[in-house]
Amino acid sequence: MAIHFYNTFSKMKEEFKPIEPGIARIYTCGPTVYDYAHLGNYRAYMFEDLLRRVLKFNGLKVIQVMNITDIDDKTIKGSKDRGIPLSEYTARYIKAFFADLKTLGIEKAEVYPKATDHIPEMVSLVKTLMDKGYAYQGEDGSIYFRIAKFEPYGKLSGKKINELKCGYRISSDDYSKEEASDFALWKGWTPQDGNVFWETELGKGRPGWHIECSAMSMKYLGSHFDIHCGGIDNIFPHHENEIAQSEAATGQKFVNYWLHCAHLMVEGEKMSKSLGNFWTLREVLDKGYDPRTIRFTLLSTHYRQPLNFTLEGAHASKESLNRLYDFINMLQRVKKPEGKSGETINALVENTREKFKENLNNDLNISGAIGTIFEMIKQVYLISKKNELNQAEAQLILDLIGEMDTVLGVLPSKEETLSQEVLTRIKLREEARQSKDWALADQIRDELLEMGIVLEDTREGTIWKKR
RNA sequence: GGCGCGGUAGCCAAGUGGUAAGGCAGAGGUCUGCAAAACCUUUAUUCACCGGUUCAAAUCCGGUCCGCGCCUCCA
Incomplete structure (x- = not known):
């Protein structure tokens, strides 16, 4: 089944065709580590996880590959x-x-390169650009990219250089630019940088922000x-x-698909x-x-x-998941x-699997994919209500949910257990019910x-769950 | 001003030509010792608005209104 993504570059949905069949090479812009990341940042990493x-x-x-930007104005200032x-x-x-990534169940990338570990690669790339005439050194010792020489500049964002508003953040170094x-x-060293600098062939200083992503993506993923x-x-x-x-340096196309959340x-x-x-994530967890x-x-x-984050929305998510968890519990209890x-x-299982995948492959339509799960849940409940579901079939559905969870990542990783003390209380309650001591x-x-433990009395006896 | 995204029920949100998925919340009912869970019924004759194309439009085209983002810190 073909996968389609919306490519910012073409502004169209395109079929995804990897350069090397069977392998997808991805570069994802990571955090600048000057502060704790906030939920908005994690939305982006969640999208990349999906x-x-x-x-x-x-x-x-x-x-x-996800970079860690550990050198920039803010990290220097912070330190x-x-x-x-x-x-x-x-x-x-x-x-x-x-x-936080672990807490959110975000799968780890294969490589997390730090900018400060890749100064030589960046220096080498800048040198290439200078040799080719795409870069020049200003009077302040900084080295700048000569946009005028790179004819296609603006092709991703649709911006034309001469239409850009002049930056309001003009600093002294702007007078060194063409x-x-x-x-x-x-960036040439300034007293503000303190003891943060590298002595390189480019002079004393530190890398600009954009160059790290070009240098590190090319190192780990290739120039295309x-x-x-x-x-x-x-x-x-950026x-x-x-x-x-990248393209000025290598002369070849940098990236095939640009995806932005x-x-x-x-x-x-x-x-x-x-x-x-x-x-921050912690603040929301504390709620x-x-x-x-x-x-x-x-x-x-x-x-x-755009995702409007509200506590009401979080509550809706919580209840949706509860419906899914209750459904799984029900299936696990089927013993017929x-x-x-x-x-x-x-x-039903085949159809749901197919539709689930079809939605995801359509530019990661997760809302549609989740919809197919809940449609199935309703159907299965109707069948189980008529007591027509057997254990093998329940297992078939559980297997499908497990398969789908490799994408969703919302199922508990291990079975929950109760303390002996609580189990004894449940047993005591069973006895009370037998003798119709409803008050107890x-x-x-x-x-x-x-204590967050919900008891439900079913035909097969009392069950418990944590909420 | 330039470029881009969007407006679907009380809230969230799918749906890109064939007659409005799904979740949450609300109401009534079935089940239950009472609950919970589940199920049934109910909540958009209609998709911001106005024109147009078509046998057929939430979907395509034109216009209007509103919201958001980017335009050298940003995920």
Whole structure:
């Protein structure tokens, strides 16, 4: 089944054809580790997680590279303000970042290169650009990319250089450029940088922001690879600049498919640090939401739609997942050896699998894919209601859900257990119910509910679940 | 101003030519000792608005209104 993605470059949905059959090489713009990442950042990483999972679901091997930007104005400022070395300052945020990824169930990329570990690669790339006349050194010692020489500049973002508003953030280094829109490949050392600098063939200084992505993606994925992702705000200037640097240096096409996700909104505005309206993962978890609920919330809206994050929405996600979990519990309790649903279940499972995949392969239509799961749930409940479901069929459905969860990643990783003490209380309640001591039975049920354990009395006896 | 995305029920959200998925929330009912879960019924004669194309439009075309993003920190 063909996979289609919306390519920012062509502004159209295109069939995905990997350069090397069977392998998808992906570069995803990662975090700048000057602070804790916020939910908006994680929306982007969640989208990239979905992308890699869907590719794998289709049987492709994925090689994903995600950079860690550990050198820029903000990290330098942060380390100076705290009076600690840059690497020590960034280490805590790198650690927090990986911890959050784990919490959210985001699969690890194959490579997480740090900018500071790749200075030689960047220097070499800048030298190539200088040799080819695409870069020049300004009076301030910085090296700039000569946009005027790269004719296709603007082809990703649809911007024309002469129409760009002049930046309002004109700093002294702008007087060293030939054109205001030229961007820094290498920044000459200034006193503000303190002891953060590298002595290289380009002089004393540090890399510009964009060059790391070109140097590191080419190192790990080759000079021409399949997919490059990021937030929509990276289209310009970041990705535009990456194309310019990379293609000017190698003379070949940099990336085939550019995928960008829309922003996470909060009360109608994008969540960002500069607006001060951001929530970290920890803050949301502290409001009592399960990590899987947050994962599902971030995942369940199509990546090109702005996602308005609200507590009401998180609640809806939580209840949706509960419906799924209850359904799984029900299937696990089916013990009937015989049944007469036969063909119906087989057809339903096949059909659901097909539609699920079809939706995902249509530009990662996760909302549609999730819809197919809940449609199936309803159908299966109707069949089970008539007591026509047997154990083998229940297992078939459980297997399908397990398969689909390789994409969703919302099922609990291991079975939950109760303490002996709680099990004893449940047993006591059973006895109370036998002797129709409803007061005691209800009291125990309320007691356990306080502890987050829900009891349900079914035909086959009492079952429990954690909520 | 330039470029881009969008407006579908109380909320979230699929659906790109064939007669409105799904989730949450609400109401009534079945089941239950009571609950819970599940099921049934119910909640958009209609997809921002106005024209047009078509046998047929939420979907295509033109226009209008509104919201959001980017235009050198940003996921």
